[in-house]
Amino acid sequence: xxxxxxxxxIIYPTPVLxxxxxxxxxKPNVMTAAWAGICCSAPPCVGVSLRKATYSYGNIMERxxxxxxxxxxxYAREADYFGIVSGRDVDKLSxxxxxxxxxxxxxxxxxxxxxxxxxxxxxxxxxxxxxTQFIGEIMDVKAESDMLGEDDLPDIKxxxxxxxxxxxxxxxxxxxxxxxxxxxxxxx
Amino acid sequence: xxxxxxxxxIIYPTPVLxxxxxxxxxKPNVMTAAWAGICCSAPPCVGVSLRKATYSYGNIMERxxxxxxxxxxxYAREADYFGIVSGRDVDKLSxxxxxxxxxxxxxxxxxxxxxxxxxxxxxxxxxxxxxTQFIGEIMDVKAESDMLGEDDLPDIKxxxxxxxxxxxxxxxxxxxxxxxxxxxxxxx
Numbered sequence: 033x034x035x036x037x038x039x040x041x042i043i044y045p046t047p048v049l050x051x052x053x054x055x056x057x058x059k060p061n062v063m064t065a066a067w068a069g070i071c072c073s074a075p076p077c078v079g080v081s082l083r084k085a086t087y088s089y090g091n092i093m094e095r096x097x098x099x100x101x102x103x104x105x106x107y108a109r110e111a112d113y114f115g116i117v118s119g120r121d122v123d124k125l126s127x128x129x130x131x132x133x134x135x136x137x138x139x140x141x142x143x144x145x146x147x148x149x150x151x152x153x154x155x156x157x158x159x160x161x162x163x164t165q166f167i168g169e170i171m172d173v174k175a176e177s178d179m180l181g182e183d184d185l186p187d188i189k190x191x192x193x194x195x196x197x198x199x200x201x202x203x204x205x206x207x208x209x210x211x212x213x214x215x216x217x218x219x220x
Numbered sequence: 221x222x223x224x225x226x227x228x229x230i231i232y233p234t235p236v237l238x239x240x241x242x243x244x245x246x247k248p249n250v251m252t253a254a255w256a257g258i259c260c261s262a263p264p265c266v267g268v269s270l271r272k273a274t275y276s277y278g279n280i281m282e283r284x285x286x287x288x289x290x291x292x293x294x295y296a297r298e299a300d301y302f303g304i305v306s307g308r309d310v311d312k313l314s315x316x317x318x319x320x321x322x323x324x325x326x327x328x329x330x331x332x333x334x335x336x337x338x339x340x341x342x343x344x345x346x347x348x349x350x351x352t353q354f355i356g357e358i359m360d361v362k363a364e365s366d367m368l369g370e371d372d373l374p375d376i377k378x379x380x381x382x383x384x385x386x387x388x389x390x391x392x393x394x395x396x397x398x399x400x401x402x403x404x405x406x407x408x
Contacts, residue, residue: 069257112405205395217300
């Protein structure tokens with residue numbers, strides 16, 4: 033039996049992603065975003081929604097670029113911290129002891145210690161309501177060499193991304209392999 | 221050391237969601253989408269990207285409504301199947317032995333057997349490239365009563381959503397609790 037729980041922003045899984053930007057002065061900033069997802073295959077694009085009030089919002093509008101950094105489980109504390117404080121007030125990366133690296137592809141920094149990063153140039157800013165969605169064209173993806181699997185693609189079991197449960201506000205890890213996509217359904 | 225792996229559409233986690241629509245004749249259709257995510261808190265919105273070639277694309281344009289159904293692990297085969305075949309050719313729900321229920325909130329059907337569903341009215345259609353992103357305002361969320369936790373919110377460990385790993389094309393389950401959001405970062 034289904035119960036109405038109201039118009040809430042709940043889907044599972046929701047990602048935990050850290051957005052990297054430069055401010056006007058060239059100071060690197062990072063903030064955590066969960067309202068995000070891949071939104072196009074060609075050109076390859078990711079959508080990231082931010083509130084106008086965030087420091088990162090102005091940075092993306094200014095620089096027309098951002099990175100999307102995927103934290104691993106062992107950086108859950110840092111990823112949470114990046115969503116709590118504002119880059120206006122503090123240098124979050126210094127405080128967390130993490131290292132910004134200037135992208136050679138777009139005008140934005142990425143986090144050296146995180147396993148996977150998407151380097152994006154701003155394609156569209158979509159006004160929705162409280163949030164503006166930045167659609168970024170993925171210019172390149174970089175992964176730590178030891179996070180790659182046999183197929184030279186990132187191995188999710190090595191990357192160990194974080195899953196966010198909205199409303200109940202909890203983080204989870206990635207679980208067991210369930211099967212191959214575009215394959216297990218053929219048995220139906 | 222970071223290695224370039226090219227401009228690929230990889231973020232972790234990527235969701236596995238099943239989109240419910242009615243066609244012109246009122247036949248319910250479902251298709252699986254992974255290019256999706258929450259994109260605004262107020263109004264509460266979810267973005268779902270579909271190719272123009274899909275049957276669901278025309279249905280959403282026509283009906284201005286869709287549902288977002290979250291499958292649990294035990295429906296991984298069905299969810300995969302819904303992404304392989306087209307609703308033009310086959311009645312996917314009948315074939316899978318699942319039950320469409322008419323939403324009382326929007327002009328779209330949801331899947332009775334799935335644990336969680338978002339009922340959405342079309343707010344914007346954003347042209348990106350190969351994919352068009354449908355931004356739907358979440359009018360209500362419905363959850364199976366036995367999927368709710370103590371706080372009357374869906375419990376992700378009961379819902380058991382599916383995680384998609386793009387490019388390597390594999391499905392995974394949800395893992396262990398890592399910590400409380402907006403909390404563990406305060407210790408930093």
